[in-house]
Amino acid sequence: KAGVTQTPRYLIKTRGQQVTLSCSPISGHRSVSWYQQTPGQGLQFLFEYFSETQRNKGNFPGRFSGRQFSNSRSEMNVSTLELGDSALYLCASSLFGGGRTDTQYFGPGTRLTVL
């Protein structure tokens, strides 16, 4: 079975621009979660989508948004980029919704650099 794939792997943007990241979950998985990983803050939960609906949301500003399509693929959008948005963005998929219910499988991440 193919793992979680994320595109692009690397991205360089300038302040004020917007960016869209893509995640394809493992076949059959319906839950997709997004995390931001930085050296200073570690891994922080952004949001989770299940069957095209946002089910959980972390403590991030509204500039961070996402969506999920009927085939479970998910996109994450960041508008009006700030320098502090530079991070590794990780996507994780699971059958029903990670946490205590089942295992989350992570993709390799998208490295976003904001100049």
Add this chain to the structure above:
Amino acid sequence: QQQVKQSPQSLIVQKGGISIINCAYENTAFDYFPWYQQFPGKGPALLIAIRPDVSEKKEGRFTISFNKSAKQFSLHIMDSQPGDSATYFCAAGDAGNMLTFGGGTRLMVKP
């Protein structure tokens, strides 16, 4: 507010030694405690997980010890190998299907 505190931030162990990483949590609603291993350029991968109804879980060289009253849990890596060199994250999950991660520990196992 950091709800899961992990220590140490970095750890150097000789090959064959025991690596110990500790985590403490505050939220008593947490009831699922996984450990993830991350190699450079890769996403985290689940290593081992425990629920609070048991005090210890062992899988090969990896053991989780859990102390519910102290709200602490730890990962022990026995007979540490250079291939174990990676960053380790503890995490805690609740009924909301969200994982809260610790800050990570960078482990280096010297040959």
